[in-house]
Ligand code: HEM
């Protein structure tokens with residue numbers, strides 16, 4: 054990589070005054086910036102390149118997808134037969150808590166972030182995101198949060214081996230991994246009910262929230278400001294549109310959980326009364342704050358998936374997306390309405406008739422724009438020349454499976470029906486259809502579609518068909534019976550059940566299905582590894598696609614586009630290939646000025662690293678480990694130090710002259 | 717050179733400077749932060765009207781004074797921004813020092829207030845009023861402290877000779893946006909948390 058860059062550079066010294074020889078240039082601090090051409094590890098740790106950051110998000114997220122998957126398999130194995138005692142009730146609580154938390158915050162959100170990062174600047178014809186160093190900070194803060202949240206397992210293992218005993222504020226508590234559900238309902242989160250696991254969860258989520266917020270603001274600025282000339286808002290690919298909507302959702306929804314987590318932390322560490330019943334605290338307040346965040350969060354998860362599908366269906370139907378502006382608009386409406394339905398998670402708490410009716414109606418209303426999208430996707434297929442390539446197979450799976458999840462969603466939008474379904478396996482069935490049948494299938498479709506662009510290699514063979522068969526069959530065998538289980542009254546979050554309720558067969562079937570699904574995911578991993586090792590060069594545009602990212606090389610060069618493209622129409626590449634003469638993509642002349650590239654930096658990495666001692670210090674302090682308060686303060690200092698140096702060093706930047714490349 | 721120079725490469729869609737837009741987004745998010753804190757306070761206040769009488773500890777003169785000081789600091793901040801736009805470094809420094817000084821007075825009042833309240837027996841864990849009050853005003857105080865620190869940095873930076881009426885004016889403007897916002901939030905808190913308690917017969 055670095056070699057080609059130097060090649061690109063060498064001849065250009067004559068024509069540009071501000072030449073950069075890819076040697077690290079000094080920062081305003083007087084230090085040298087990281088010399089990324091020397092070591093691969095240093096290159097990746099200090100990178101500000103949105104493509105590398107995206108790939109790292111993706112790799113880490115896939116790892117956590119497997120971790121969450123193993124947790125789920127243990128849960129399902131425990132439930133396979135009645136009165137099973139494979140794991141204790143406490144371990145079961147920890148597993149379902151960490152399964153949910155891991156899947157939502159450490160698998161799906163970063164998988165979405167991987168696509169945002171890799172694709173958005175390419176789709177809008179930009180060099181990079183608006184703030185490349187903040188982007189790197191978001192990635193490493195995410196990693197720090199993931200470590201903090203999972204550290205509870207380490208402590209729990211030490212405790213099981215008899216090497217650790219909680220003392221201090223949570224003395225006697227044995228939950229050292231989170232054990233109160235991904236929604237952390239009060240008063241379960243009080244120090245008299247759960248141990249340090251809750252603190253790891255609070256600190257970890259808080260750090261992940263900072264990562265998400267900084268990334269989201271960065272992407273809004275990128276999409277609003279960094280578009281190439283001619284890339285009007287209504288010419289943007291739908292995926293970019295959905296990224297914009299999701300980023301705004303994050304900006305406005307995350308503060309609710311940040312404050313709620315802060316209040317909870319104060320309750321646990323400093324004796325406040327926000328959720329402590331004895332002190333007048335109201336547990337219901339937590340539910341409101343959590344779901345004001347929580348419902349927008351489910352759309353934060355699913356809208357990018359809808360964006361992916363809206364990109365893939367047109368390519369493999371050889372037709373433009375049916376009703377582009379309506380798809381965009383309904384995406385925005387979903388995002389907006391998403392803030393007004395949170396109490397449908399609280400129908401059974403006694404909100405009062407008026408509130409219940411209002412939230413019920415609003416929840417039904419939100420299904421309308423969702424339905425509109427589904428009709429638009431079907432309209433895209435209608436009369437198209439459909440190719441059943443791997444991305445298409447998964448996308449079609451998405452449309453169908455997501456619809457099933459939507460149907461059960463509408464069922465519990467009706468408050469009386471929900472009174473039966475609430476807290477039963479019916480809800481589990483609902484959100485796994487939208488999460489696995491929806492988001493997971495869409496993400497896999499996205500991986501099959503864009504991985505050739507990311508690594509420049511094309512898939513080999515037809516393993517993808519088997520991935521599709523096993524994961525779709527597995528998902529249906531696992532989750533369809535859960536509808537019946539729920540209606541038969543089986544409650545969520547119980548670690549075992551008695552014989553004689555008619556639940557045995559269904560549960561066994563669910564467990565078998567879970568293993569089928571797991572095998573599908575295993576095949577996916579195998580296929581990805583095969584693509585890396587054996588894939589043949591993909592070429593720029595292996596799918597005959599429509600949007601701008603396919604106009605660059607695969608993998609794209611650091612600078613994305615040698616010259617800034619000028620966008621004449623929606624579906625820019627398609628028009629360029631097949632459209633009339635006046636709709637071809639043209640390129641701006643840079644007058645020998647070259648491309649301005651941002652410099653790499655250690656500072657975002659160092660600053661984000663500071664979160665680890667902060668999170669671990671605060672949590673271990675709660676478990677009575679000595680001196681941990683100082684560790685937390687040390688972490689804060691590292692964070693502050695990193696940010697200060699970051700501000701002083703200046704963004705730097707250098708110029709490249711890629712036109713030599715073409716010659 | 718700055719991070720924003722990335723857009724110098726011929727992008728035409730620029731409407732508002734990157735840094736300013738980022739700050740606006742942060743402020744939008746921050747609205748939600750304070751919205752959550754203030755509503756928590758008001759909800760508990762309404763739920764337990766009799767549990768605590770804030771008039772036992774509130775000192776309207778002191779808080780009005782500190783509110784006035786913060787308002788005036790916003791005025792000086794506006795002057796500092798406009799000075800920077802004209803490239804008048806001297807006037808920028810004079811006004812910035814004023815903002816910093818007023819910000820510190822505000823913080824001192826808050827520290828005094830907290831100490832006084834604690835002496836009167838109101839702590840974080842006394843009741844829900846203590847919890848919500850300290851957390852909300854404390855978060856605001858942290859915002860002011862960060863703002864003061866930021867302005868001190870800008871003040872010293874102005875002596876390095878690297879400040880110009882162009883790029884640095886944007887930096888100062890962004891700091892100004894933040895400062896005005898923090899000021900507005902205080903006015904809301906002052907109204908919804910302090911003044912409201914003086915309406916007779918409200919509780
Ligand atoms: C047609 C659109 C949808 C409607 C009308 C809908 C409605 C609902 C309702 C009423 C509940 C509460 C059920 C209960 O606890 O009794 C619920 C739960 C849930 N929904 Fe949806 N939903 C929709 C789409 C989605 C999507 C797209 C996702 C996410 C990706 C999602 C994820 C969830 C999750 C995770 C829960 C369970 C939360 C928990 O209790 O742990 N839903 N949904």
Ligand SMILES: [Cu+2]
Pocket residue numbers: 347348351394395397398
């Ligand atoms: Cu919901």
